[in-house]
Amino acid sequence: MVPTTSLLLLLGLALLAPGLSAEKCVLTGLWINDLGSNMTIGAVNNNGEFTGTYHTAVTATTKEIKISPLRGNQHSSNQKSQPTFGFTVKWSFSDSTTVFTGQCFVDEHGKEILKTMWLLRSHVNSIDDDWKATRVGINTFTRLRKRWE
Numbered sequence: 001m002v003p004t005t006s007l008l009l010l011l012g013l014a015l016l017a018p019g020l021s022a023e024k025c026v027l028t029g030l031w032i033n034d035l036g037s038n039m040t041i042g043a044v045n046n047n048g049e050f051t052g053t054y055h056t057a058v059t060a061t062t063k064e065i066k067i068s069p070l071r072g073n074q075h076s077s078n079q080k081s082q083p084t085f086g087f088t089v090k091w092s093f094s095d096s097t098t099v100f101t102g103q104c105f106v107d108e109h110g111k112e113i114l115k116t117m118w119l120l121r122s123h124v125n126s127i128d129d130d131w132k133a134t135r136v137g138i139n140t141f142t143r144l145r146k147r148w149e
Ligand code: BTN
Pocket: 033, 035, 037, 056, 057, 058, 059, 060, 061, 091, 094, 095, 096, 098, 118, 120, 137, 139
């Protein structure tokens, strides 16, 4: 029979293993979402701040789509390997603003995936139109290229 201490040790290892093997999810790089939009996120600094660019595949306007700047923050990836984050896109071709919030996950194949929700605020000319000015949705991002490519 296996001694109780060995069983406890095995149980402890089984419980700890997923946490130990969790790979880090890194925001820096080139991403594509389920709509076909691309974004590039630059280096995340020591305060968790980052900047980047967003090339949306779709627009709620009739304007010509242009690459737009984004700014965001993530929680420290030292403490959490799958950090939460948020960023704002100030659209350069419209008067709208989008905020995204989400979490950077590593799936069972070691593939990074960003699960986000967004609010898109469109400009309206009158407070009477405020009720229809905000859209909400979700986007899932995957890496377009590996970090080292
Ligand atoms: C606008 O239409 O005024 C600006 C472009 C908005 C694009 C939205 S933001 C949320 C959703 N996710 C995308 O990748 N694009 C759309």
